[in-house]
Each structure stands twice: as C-alpha cells, then as structure tokens.
C-alpha cells in the first residue's frame with residue numbers, strides 16, 4: 180500500500196525544525212461561509228507542504244489545509260487561461276492541459292505544489308531568464324481575509340493586495356482560487372541537452388551561451404569537489420520539442436517507489452555522498468548528450484521517488500538557496516563554493532542557475548538578477564549551522580537574498596536586509612495570520 | 626459512457642466522476658446543494674467530460690426518485706452506469722438517544738438507496754446491460770458499539786446489493802458493492818486521522834476500475850477485506866468486550 184494513499188501529516192518538506200502539534204482545519208468549499216475569525220489563535224494556509232522550512236508551519240497556531248479545494252473552474256482553451264481553486268496541484272493541471280497543447284508558464288522542480296503555494300512563494304523555474312516568476316502570469320485571484328472580506332485581486336483591481344499576496348508567504352489572507360496564463364507547446368516532449376563542465380568558469384560560459392537559445396537552463400554541481408574541479412557539474416538545457424511522439428516512449432510518469440521509512444541518519448555520510456556525486460558527474464560518458472525526453476523526467480526527476488526526503492533520516496535536512504548579483508570575475512560565487520568544500524559539511528544535489536531580469540509583480544519575491552545556488556544539507560548539528568551563518572554574511576555583503584520557501588534558520592537581521600520592503604509589506608499582513616517563519620524573521624533586531 | 630452519480634458532491638463520488646470525465650463521459654449529477662454541484666460540474670467539464678447535467682434533490686424525498694431517474698435517462702439519452710454514493714455519518718450518541726434520529730439515519734443510508742436501486746435495477750434489467758455501483762461500508766460487516774446504526778444500515782444495503790447482483794447477473798448487468806474503510810473526507814473531518822485513512826482520490830480511482838470491470842464486492846483499500854475477515858470470525862463473547 181503506497182503511502183500516497185494515506186492521510187497526510189502537516190510537516191514541512193525538510194522536516195526541520197521539528198514542529199508537531201498544530202491544529203489543522205481543512206477547507207472544502209470555496210463558496211461556504213468560512214469564518215476564519217472564529218478560530219482561536221493565529222492561522223496560516225497550508226498547501227502540499229513542499230516548503231522546506233518553517234514558512235509553511237505555524238507552531239502553537241492553526242494550519243488551514245487547502246488541499247481539498249482542488250477543483251478546476253474554467254479553461255479558456257483559445258486564450259490559454261486556466262482558473263482553478265487554490266489547492267489544485269501542478270500535477271493535476273498538467274494532466275488536463277498538456278494533452279490540449281498547453282503548458283505551465285513556469286514550474287518549480289516538483290509538480291506536487293498547489294497553486295496557492297506557487298503564488299505565496301512566487302515560485303520560479305528553469306525558464307526564469309525568459310518567463311520570470313509564476314506570479315507574473317497570474318491574472319487574478321480571490322483572497323479571503325479573516326474579517327470575512329473577499330477581494331478579487333488583479334493588476335487592476337486591489338492592485339496593492341495583488342502585489343503583496345504574490346510572494347506574500349501566505350500572510351495576507353487565504354487564496355481561494357486563481358486564474359493564470361498558460362503557454363502553448365507543440366507536445367509533451369523536451370529536446371534536452373546535458374553538458375559536463377569542469378569548473379565555475381565553464382558553467383558561466385555555457386550559461387551565457389545558452390540563455391538566448393534555450394528556454395530552460397539549470398545545472399547540477401558537485402559541491403564536494405575541490406581545487407581545480409571546484410564547481411564542476413552537469414549543465415542541463417532544453418526546449419519544447421516539436422515531435423508529438425517519440426517512438427516507444429510514453430509521456431506520462433510512473434513513480435518508481437515510495438521511501439517506506441526514515442533511513443538511519445548515518446546512511447548518508449561523507450563517503451556515500453562523495454560516491455554519489457562522483458558517480459553522477461561521470462554518469463555521462465561524452466562531454467555532452469542530447470535526448471528527447473518526456474517533460475516529466477526533464478522537470479521533475481525527484482518526483483519519481485515519493486517521499487525522498489526520508490532518505491535524510493529523521494533529523495531532517497536544510498535547504499539553502501540564495502541569489503547574488505553577478506560580479507565580473509565571478510569571485511563571490513567561487514569563494515562560496517570554496518567555503519562549502521573546505522567546511523567538510525555534507526551537501527548533496529546542489530543546483531545552480533542564472534536568473535534573468537524579468538521583474539515580478541510581487542513585493543517580497545525572492546528572484547532577482549544574478550546567480551542562484553540551492554544546496555541540500557542534512558542536519559548534523561552546529562557545524563552545519565555555523566557554515567550557513569558564514570554564507571549568510573557573504574550573501575548579505577554581496578547584496579543578495581535567501582529564499583524563505585527553503586529557509587528554517589536565517590536571522591531576523593538577515594531577512595530584513597534581504598527584503599527591505601518587509602515593513603511596507605507588513606501593512607498588508609492579515610492581523611489573524613502568522614507563521615513560525617514570520618515570527619522568527621520579524622523579531623526586532625537591535 | 627453515460628453515468629448517473631447520486632450524491633455527487635461527496636468527495637469519493639467526485640473523484641470517481643473525475644476518472645470518467647477524463648475519458649470524456651457524459652454525467653448526470655444529483656445532490657442537495659446547487660452551489661456544490663455547480664463547483665463539481667465545472668471541474669468535470671474542464672477535465673474533459675463531454676456533458677455534465679446537475680439536478681438538485683434531497684434524496685430522503687423518496688417520492689421524487691422516479692422523476693429524477695427519468696430526467697437522467699432523458700438528459701443523457703440513456704444510461705450505461707450509475708453510482709450511488711450519498712450518505713451521512715451519524716453521531717452515535719444522538720442516534721442511540723432518539724428513535725426518530727436513528728430511523729432518519731437508516732432512511733438516508735439504506736432505504737433511500739434501496740429505493741433508487743429498485744428503480745435502476747428494473748430499468749437496467751430491461752435494457753440488459755450496464756453497471757450499478759453503490760457505496761456501502763466495512764462498517765456493515767459487523768456491528769461496532771461505536772457506530773452500529775450506520776453499520777446496520779450499510780449491512781442491509783450490502784445484503785440487498787448481493788441479492789440484486791444475483792438477480793441481474795442473468796441480464797448481464799453488473800452490480801458492484803464498494804466497501805471503503807476510513808476515508809479522509811468532509812464526512813470524517815471531525816475524526817482524528819490515523820494511517821488507516823485513505824485519500825479520496827485513491828478510493829475514487831479504485832471504484833472507477835471496479836465499475837469498468839464490473840467486479841462484485843470491492844474493499845478499498847484492499848487490506849480491509851482481510852481486516853474484516855478477522856473481525857467477522859471473532860466470537861461474539863469476545864467481540865462485545867471490544868469497545869471500538
């Protein structure tokens with residue numbers, strides 16, 4: 180019996196920090212009288228819990244589970260406009276739109292996120308350099324505030340609340356449904372290319388060369404490599420492929436299996452991580468490899484293994500994603516790679532990408548022009564946290580930012596310098612809404 | 626495929642209807658709330674249903690059943706299958722304190738289904754094809770002290786379905802008894818969840834395949850068949866001491 184069939188718990192994806200007791204109130208119907216003010220204490224919407232840290236957690240308060248709000252509302256097939264309830268997942272949307280020649284305007288690395296979550300974190304994908312964030316494609320949504328008010332928000336109507344809610348971390352109210360623009364595609368396949376690069380400089384060269392020719396670009400980096408090989412990895416790029424069918428291939432994805440139990444924490448150590456990274460780096464024989472692949476395996480390789488987060492064992496893990504502006508000698512990113520590889524701290528599956536300058540309407544959106552790196556660190560005590568504190572300082576000195584959707588530890592002072600608009604944003608926060616994250620990063624700093 | 630769904634705004638029925646909608650089915654949805662039916666109608670239309678018609682009816686109004694079924698046949702130009710999925714989960718304390726409430730729950734969960742099955746059974750028998758499915762419950766396999774009014778209604782429904790199956794077998798009409806265990810739906814919103822709770826989409830998909838195959842009795846998830854087997858063989862002297 181797959182775990183998929185079981186009732187959900189309401190933790191965060193990284194399962195760190197551990198927050199267990201919180202009340203959960205599901206919402207089932209968008210037109211019901213939903214009295215948020217009747218709930219004791221603070222509330223926070225919860226989608227599919229694919230945020231890694233505590234931005235989708237509300238310790239001591241209540242989570243409003245929006246997953247049951249999972250109905251489609253309208254699909255204008257000529258204009259490519261889809262309207263659906265906030266709990267509909269990207270996976271569900273793809274099933275409906277891909278066979279009809281449409282695709283998501285942009286998608287994160289997992290399709291198990293809700294539309295509400297995609298808006299609240301203003302998520303980005305491999306096409307950020309051309310498409311910008313998800314919020315850019317949102318034409319309107321309905322927001323329920325705790326005083327019972329229902330606001331239709333769009334670039335024209337309640338425009339300020341629209342800008343605050345996109346990237347608004349679930350704090351401005353409950354999104355009940357949303358409408359957004361899709362993108363036409365010739366079929367379900369991606370013409371992809373994977374290129375091995377030996378170091379950071381090679382990465383930037385390939386990235387610059389790919390930007391104009393490829394809609395999707397991203398790279399995987401072996402963060403354990405040092406010296407001359409610092410920042411080596413595999414660059415992946417792709418475009419929607421013309422052919423509608425690839426002989427013998429089905430476009431749908433089968434999940435391989437579900438990780439049944441938490442792995443013991445010692446299963447993942449420096450040795451296994453090195454073996455894994457080296458094997459992945461050398462998994463490709465030639466310098467580059469071209470393949471036409473189903474969209475699922477290009478965008479969502481990790482979704483093939485359900486609950487892969489359990490591989491990190493019960494202590495959980497921390498994702499760390501930052502963006503920093505370019506500098507012409509690329510010294511900042513190199514020094515970050517060096518710090519990571521020198522620290523001896525484990526990191527698996529690091530992802531590197533260059534963001535473009537397409538602006539998002541969101542006030543608190545994370546993406547900004549520069550280079551972004553996402554790292555996975557299993558939680559192994561103070562040593563891990565110290566490294567991240569050091570990295571925070573570099574990010575801050577460089578004028579970058581850290582991604583709240585992946586965060587569980589940045590300081591209030593850090594957040595407030597990364598998001599100087601936060602005080603302006605605060606005036607749109609619903610008085611009844613709060614999160615563990617928000618309380619942590621808005622503590623007054625001296 | 627032309628499908629009648631009674632109790633269409635229940636989470637399980639909706640998930641089953643989604644599977645049929647994806648195949649391009651035509652659907653006739655019956656439920657109490659026009660607003661909820663409309664939300665489900667739009668969802669099914671976007672997912673690919675060729676036609677969706679809604680019909681509001683309180684199913685305890687037995688006198689209206691015949692007219693509703695007529696309307697379904699007429700609107701879709703016939704029926705290939707029907708799913709009966711309405712029901713309520715009574716508060717045991719309330720139904721054991723009140724005869725009126727106990728009988729009311731019995732009516733909702735059993736008599737109204739028997740009324741629909743009688744009419745549909747005759748029509749499907751005459752057309753000599755199709756599939757009738759109804760949602761019973763593992764609770765009907767043995768009376769538990771904590772919800773035996775509900776269990777008794779489902780038990781009667783299960784026996785009725787089994788007899789109807791035998792009768793319609795000769796006409797080539799399939800009768801499918803669905804026995805879900807705990808499912809995470811609005812009906813069980815107030816019940817504390819444990820790992821035995823199934824998600825409605827998994828249950829809906831299972832019902833869809835059972836209906837397409839015309840299976841007889843389907844436990845969802847499957848393990849309930851074995852759990853209930855064990856529970857049924859416990860001697861009553863022991864069973865009565867279990868307070869669950």
Ligand SMILES: Cc1cc2nc3c(=O)[nH]c(=O)nc-3n(C[C@H](O)[C@H](O)[C@H](O)COP(=O)(O)OP(=O)(O)OC[C@H]3O[C@@H](n4cnc5c(N)ncnc54)[C@H](O)[C@@H]3O)c2cc1C
Pocket residue numbers: 192223224225226227228229230231234235245265266286287288289291292293294295296297299300301302303304305348349350352353354355481584
């Ligand atoms: C494997 C993996 C890969 C990822 N890749 C990327 C990536 O490439 N790019 C990227 O940007 N992110 C990525 N993420 C992060 C993920 O996209 C975001 O965390 C996303 O917001 C999660 O959505 P969710 O539905 O799970 O929401 P949750 O995590 O449950 O909630 C996220 C936020 O949305 C709010 N929210 C949810 N529903 C509503 C609603 N109806 N109304 C108002 N607020 C609401 C919550 O309060 C919370 O603040 C990845 C995550 C994983 C696990």
